[in-house]
Amino acid sequence: MNPELRLTDLHPSADDITGDVLRGLASTPKRLPSKYFYDRRGSELFEAITHQPEYYPTRIELALLSEHGPEIAAAAGPCMHVVEYGSGSGRKTRLLLDALEDPVAYTPIEISRSALTASAERLDREFGDVEVLPVLADFTRAIALPSPSRPAASALVFFPGSTLGNFGHEESVRLLQAMRDTMGGNGAALVGIDLEKDPAIVEAAYNDAAGITAEFTLNLLHRLNRDVGSDFDPGAFAHRACYVVPEGRIVTTLESLRDQVVTVEGRAFGFAAGEHMHVEQSQKYSDARIAALAARAGLRVAARWNDPLDWFGLRLLRP
Ligand code: AVJ
Secondary structure (H helix, E strand, O other): OOOOOOOEEOOOOOOOHHHHHHHHHHOOOOEOOHHHHOOHHHHHHHHHHOOOOOOHHHHHHHHHHHHOHHHHHHHHOOOEEEEEEOOOOOHHHHHHHHHOOOOOEEEEEEOOHHHHHHHHHHHHHHOOOOEEOOEEOOOOOOOOOOOOOOOOOEEEEEEOOOHHHHOOHHHHHHHHHHHHHHHOOOOEEEEEEEEOOOHHHHHHHOOOOOOHHHHHHHHHHHHHHHHOOOOOOHHHEEEEEEEEOOOOEEEEEEEEOOOEEEEEOOEEEEEOOOOEEEEEEEEOEOHHHHHHHHHHOOOEEEEEEEOOOOOEEEEEEEO
């Protein structure tokens, strides 16, 4: 890492992946946390998903950032300290930093040291005028931000991709509360949200014809076999993604294709043929739903941008 890049290590507690898997397999219905999708192969497969014709969120969000850059910059204000939750491919960050007026600093917050330093170095090379101040931390907790050498007007949290939708309702409220504490009273957050729409469009996005999403979901089992020592047979499970109308969310499960037993750390878990194990949810939002969620965290929707079809949106949230 560039020695000039000052990394703040807040010592996030390591994931208890084995404990999480044992607890998930012992619950009814069985479940596995979606955060474990993103090993090296999983991150590559997610990147491939974003290029599938059916997966509209990434394409639309990039278009929103480039088309509404000036309005977003005006709503956010000048001299911001941009704080990104997670570090994606960098394409969205680049568009946001290019749009903003005189951004002072950029802080990616990541729990993975390798992903953090990679994105920090990339941004540092590309934006010479923006001070890059990476923080190794768990963004679901409030974070004391590092101070840029040149004072910023305030913090702008950037949370794209509708990643918020992968958290359950109460978890989302806690995450937004932590975000509010991190941004401070004059701060703001620019949050990407996938919007409620015709279920067929959403289901197509999570069941792409090329089968990349299915491979992404099944990669979770390969990853657990390697990192937890489980003996899942990935060929004996199938990816299923269904839109659940009342909740307005896509729910992804792995369906057991036969009666089988999976062993983890000497403990045996029986699966019946046709049994579904929950592995991901991806909430789709109405204006009312995002406003109510924000309000529970002491935030309000200060500005909004949607594409012409209202498929995906950006919301500027403020205390
Ligand atoms: C990581 C939240 C952007 O929920 O749409 C994509 C993950 N899962 N296809 C989403 C995902 C299946 C994705 N995000």
